[in-house]
Amino acid sequence: xxxxxxxxxxxxxxxxxxxxxxxxxxxxxxxxxxxxxxxxxxxxxxxxxxxxxxxxxxxxxxxxxxxxxxxxxxxxxxxxxxxxxxxxxxxxxxxxxxxxxxxxxxxxxxxxxxxxxxxxxxxxxxxxxxxxxxxxxxxxxxxxxxxxxxxxxxxxxxxxxxxxxxxxxxxxxxxxxxxxxxxxxxxxxxxxxxxxxxxxxxxxxxxxxxxxxxxxxxxxxxxxxxxxxxxxxxxxxxxxxxxxxxx
Amino acid sequence: xxxxxxxxxxxxxxxxxxxxxxxxxxxxxxxxxxxxxxxxxxxxxxxxxxxxxxxxxxxxxxxxxxxxxxxxxxxxxxxxxxxxxxxxxxxxxxxxxxxxxxxxxxxxxxxxxxxxxxxxxxxxxxxxxxxxxxxxxxxxxxxxxxxxxxxxxxxxxxxxxxxxxxxxxxxxxxxxxxxxxxxxxxxxxxxxxxxxxxxxxxxxxxxxxxxxxxxxxxxxxxxxxxxxxxxxxxxxxxxxxxxxxxxxxxxxxxxxxxxxxxxxxxxxxxxxxxxxxxxxxxxxxxxxxxxxxxxxxxxxxxxxxxxxxxxxxxx
Numbered sequence: 001x002x003x004x005x006x007x008x009x010x011x012x013x014x015x016x017x018x019x020x021x022x023x024x025x026x027x028x029x030x031x032x033x034x035x036x037x038x039x040x041x042x043x044x045x046x047x048x049x050x051x052x053x054x055x056x057x058x059x060x061x062x063x064x065x066x067x068x069x070x071x072x073x074x075x076x077x078x079x080x081x082x083x084x085x086x087x088x089x090x091x092x093x094x095x096x097x098x099x100x101x102x103x104x105x106x107x108x109x110x111x112x113x114x115x116x117x118x119x120x121x122x123x124x125x126x127x128x129x130x131x132x133x134x135x136x137x138x139x140x141x142x143x144x145x146x147x148x149x150x151x152x153x154x155x156x157x158x159x160x161x162x163x164x165x166x167x168x169x170x171x172x173x174x175x176x177x178x179x180x181x182x183x184x185x186x187x188x189x190x191x192x193x194x195x196x197x198x199x200x201x202x203x204x205x206x207x208x209x210x211x212x213x214x215x216x217x218x219x220x221x222x223x224x225x226x227x228x229x230x231x232x233x234x235x236x237x238x239x240x241x242x243x244x245x246x247x
Numbered sequence: 248x249x250x251x252x253x254x255x256x257x258x259x260x261x262x263x264x265x266x267x268x269x270x271x272x273x274x275x276x277x278x279x280x281x282x283x284x285x286x287x288x289x290x291x292x293x294x295x296x297x298x299x300x301x302x303x304x305x306x307x308x309x310x311x312x313x314x315x316x317x318x319x320x321x322x323x324x325x326x327x328x329x330x331x332x333x334x335x336x337x338x339x340x341x342x343x344x345x346x347x348x349x350x351x352x353x354x355x356x357x358x359x360x361x362x363x364x365x366x367x368x369x370x371x372x373x374x375x376x377x378x379x380x381x382x383x384x385x386x387x388x389x390x391x392x393x394x395x396x397x398x399x400x401x402x403x404x405x406x407x408x409x410x411x412x413x414x415x416x417x418x419x420x421x422x423x424x425x426x427x428x429x430x431x432x433x434x435x436x437x438x439x440x441x442x443x444x445x446x447x448x449x450x451x452x453x454x455x456x457x458x459x460x461x462x463x464x465x466x467x468x469x470x471x472x473x474x475x476x477x478x479x480x481x482x483x484x485x486x487x488x489x490x491x492x493x494x495x496x497x498x499x500x501x502x503x504x505x506x507x508x509x510x511x512x513x514x515x516x517x518x519x520x521x522x523x524x525x526x527x528x529x530x531x532x533x534x535x536x537x538x539x540x541x542x543x544x545x546x547x548x549x550x551x552x553x554x555x556x557x558x559x560x561x562x
Contacts, residue, residue: 051348054558077350087341103250104349148345 002029004156004188005050009059012045019045021212022059027190027205032182034203035192036240042212043192044084047158051081064155077105080149084160086141090134094125094144097133098151105152119147123177139170146177157181159191163198171195175202200236208240210247248351251359252366259329259367268328269371272321273378280314280379283307284386299497299522301391302398304383306495314379315495318372318406319488323413323438325371329364330417331431333357334554335424347559357418357554361547364414369407376403394497397525401494408539409487413438415546422554441482449478480535483542490535497522 005027012020020042027033037043048054050063052072061068068075088097098116107115120126123143128136136144142162149157159178163171179202181187193199199206200220207217216223216239224234227242259265287303305314312320334357337343347353376399384390391399416437420430440448453475459467479485523531 048558053344053347073350073352076348081345081348083341083344083348085341086345089342090340100250100254101349104346104351106350152350 003027003062004029004031005061005063005190007046007050007059007061010046010049010056010061011058012042012049012054013057018212020049020056023209023212023214025207025214025217027188029188030182030186031205032178032189032191032203034199034206035190035209036194036196036199036206037192037209038244039194041209043209044160046209047081047160047190047192050158051075051079077152078154079156079158080152080154082142082145082149082157082159082162084164086145088133088136088141088144090132092133093130094120094133094136094140094147095129097144098129098147101148102151107151115151119150122150122181123147124173139166139173142166142170142174143177146174146181150181154187156188156190159189161193162191163193163195171198178202196236196240200234206236208243210244213247215243215247248355248359248362251346251351251356252363255360255363256366259363264328265367268325272317272325272371273375275317275321276314276375276379277382279312279317280304280382281386283313284383287387299392299395300387300389301383301395302495302497304379304387305399305402306492315402315491316488319409319484319491320442322372322406322410323442323484325368326364326410326413326415327417327431327434327438329367330360330414331421331434332427333360333364333418334421335427335430336421338425338559339427344559353555354551357422357550361411361415361418364418365407365411368410368414372403372406372410394525398494398497398528401525401529402491405487405491405494405536405539408536408543409483412483412539412543412546415543415550419546419550419553422550422557438484442484445479445482445485449475452478480538483539486535486539486542490532490539493532494528497525497528 003026005025007023007025010020010023010025011018023042023046035043035046045054049056050061050068052068052075055069063075064078066074089100092100095116098119099112102112102115116129117126120129123146125140125143125147128140133141133144146157146159146162157178162178163174166174175198178189178191182189182202191199191203203220205217205219206223208215208223216226218226220234220236220239223236223239224232227239228235283304286307287300291300307313308316334343337346343356346356380391380399413434417430417434420433424430424433453471457467457470457474459471461467529536
């Protein structure tokens with residue numbers, strides 16, 4: 001399996017404060033990687049460094065074989081990043097928003113319409129494409145956010161809290177969507193979330209970050225064995241709380 | 248960059264605030280030019296035709312002010328209104344993080360926005376000038392010569408540059424301040440200061456540095472006036488109005504105006520002097536034009552540097 005993301009001692013300081021402390025992490029092709037941790041643990045900063053939006057203080061990262069600090073455009077071309085609480089141009093329709101994104105990704109004019117329709121269909125918004133985004137519900141906005149990423153045919157999706165504030169039905173739809181993208185299109189997914197039950201449902205591997213340090217990484221079974229012992233069950237929430245209390 | 252520019256252009260032309268401001272400026276411009284035209288017609292009655300009448304249309308005061316003065320005051324508002332929320336609106340709607348995570352260079356965002364603003368201003372000003380010229384042809388009945396058209400063209404270019412300065416400043420504030428209201432207020436405050444209060448400020452500075460003890464002593468009055476003049480040049484509004492009034496008035500030979508004369512006196516005085524050719528007029532105000540361009544570049548350069556270094560987070 002090829003490594004899609006590889007970081008070596010990745011560190012970012014803001015003044016005295018260390019936001020990310022010596023992060024060494026590998027995410028492989030076709031994985032759905034759950035990136036867990038309390039608020040302010042440094043997850044978003046890590047993601048920003050992976051996209052080349054922030055420069056690391058020290059250490060190195062490689063995303064799809066490119067160095068995000070030196071080659072941010074190449075990384076951004078192939079990585080779809082859904083930020084927490086993604087925003088749209090509310091005075092445009094869903095279709096127009098997608099069209100704008102397609103043009104920013106330098107898609108040839110002839111393919112724009114086709115790509116936009118395909119993305120809308122994939123996320124199940126083909127009926128609402130001509131509504132103004134201002135009138136979208138939260139669940140629809142999140143799905144439109146995913147549609148925007150699909151336009152560029154990403155190899156890697158980085159989703160920051162994609163299910164935040166969704167109702168149970170919306171959450172399920174979102175998770176199913178992410179799962180099917182990974183299964184059917186072979187897209188690697190890195191997903192940060194606080195909703196551990198859902199992470200447990202779809203993630204193949206998880207990493208737990210606390211106060212800038214990656215304290216655990218592995219499959220849920222591995223972590224369960226380590227923290228809860230044989231036969232201790234496989235509840236991610238319990239594992240997480242153990243790590244959290246120790247840190 | 249063109250994608251962003253295209254979207255911003257569409258936004259400007261469909262935004263209500265731009266349309267309202269443009270209609271307002273157009274209306275006032277039409278009325279003031281019409282009054283100026285009526286004024287000119289009245290004065291010219293029975294007088295042998297002087298040269299460069301057409302330009303008078305723009306520099307003559309109607310009832311309150313001439314068109315040139317009006318644009319000098321309200322042109323900046325056009326730039327401010329298009330720029331003050333350029334970046335921080337994207338920040339508030341959380342679209343900025345998305346924008347910079349697309350495969351475009353970060354500077355394409357501000358370049359595209361600045362360019363869209365400049366194009367909008369150009370279209371607005373050019374169409375307004377054409378309308379006014381057409382109206383002038385009908386009401387005054389004088390056809391402008393090539394020289395006059397050239398002067399109007401230079402005037403347009405300088406005006407666009409001037410409004411672009413305010414656009415650049417407003418974009419700078421939209422990067423510096425997170426809140427829409429703060430950046431709008433900061434830009435408007437600066438506009439009011441530079442357009443209306445710079446006269447008082449420069450007098451104050453001049454009085455402090457070279458006080459006039461005896462107002463009848465030219466040895467004291469002249470340096471004081473010179474200093475006040477020099478200080479007021481930090482204001483782009485002063486630079487612009489001095490530059491354009493010289494460009495549109497071929498009889499003006501220096502940058503400062505010594506006397507205030509009425510339209511009729513002006514016309515009679517012209518019999519004793521010959522007008523400057525266009526290139527000489529431009530030469531007279533060349534320092535002002537370079538200063539204005541430099542100020543615009545500084546503003547834009549500053550926004551560029553700050554924006555490139557800023558970290559953009561979604562939250």
